[in-house]
Amino acid sequence: MPPKVEERFIWLSGKIVPVYEANINVLAPTSQFGLNVFEGIRCYWNSEQKELFAFRLADHFKRLKRSQRLLKMEDTFTLEELKEAFIAVIKANEYKEDLAVRQTLFIEGFGSWGSRGPVNMFIAPIPKAKTSPEYNKKGLNCCISSWQRINDNSLSPRIKCGANYINSRMGQLEALENGYDTAIFLNNNGHISEGPGSCLFMVKNGRLITPLLTDSVLESITRDSIITLAHDLDIKVEERTIDRTELYNADEAFLCGSSMEITPIFSVDHYEITKEEGQITKRLHTAYLAAVCGKNAKFSHWLTPVYNSQK
Ligand SMILES: Cc1ncc(COP(=O)(O)O)c(C=O)c1O
Structure with a gap:
């Protein structure tokens, strides 16, 4: 039986411990x-x-290493060690349900914001159900944020670090306070970038369009998966800069990410886009759910079996 969420096991410093024993020093650079x-x-x-x-x-671990490298954090865990620890902590919790797993490399010790180490890791799995056609009947009403997305010459959105989410927080809280579900950021060139924790796609005249990876977005793994699935479904894809008013006139739009998977956008700044999940969004959502659950053999190379893994 899996433990209760408040007693679940966390991987920290090479040990698997109950969450209430997984503590980090308040003076560590990660805390401060x-x-x-x-x-x-x-x-x-x-x-x-x-x-x-x-x-x-493997793609998540590669991105983790790229983020670590860009922040000049010491490189302490091999790809194999990242995977072994990931599998060990899920097995320790005996989870046999859909999960979201947070795997974090952090700077501990008593250094400051310039410290490169010591680098340690925690891994925290938590049950999280996937989206469904039923869930996607409810779409998102979004606003364009008055906060600009961080950019590559200040704090790169390419780096998936905790500190980047302060920008996300500002956009999300503003959106909620103004009665929207979430925000869409413009980048420092005034073009559409991404959501606070997701990438954006729109559909126009049957073509799927998403901002460039150089338009101040995270190198999203879901974005990449959707582009691949779209090619497989014979949907034309354009990666290009998107203007704000182009989004207002889109035929369909959705946000995507590991957490929200594919969630339709119904309106942006009160410009209605669709009343219900659009046809292309629906096809991609169905294809995505099949691929992630191992129900499409064409994409089985994306999946790592946890229980029957070699390690
Ligand atoms: C700012 C931001 N953009 C995009 C994404 C989507 O990335 P991924 O598909 O790799 O989860 C996320 C979520 O991790 C995010 O936080």
């Missing part, structure tokens, strides 16, 4: 300055195969 890089990794339970599949694990 948000000096950490992380990944939010999904796992999906396939009840027919009785297997839990981690989605694009």
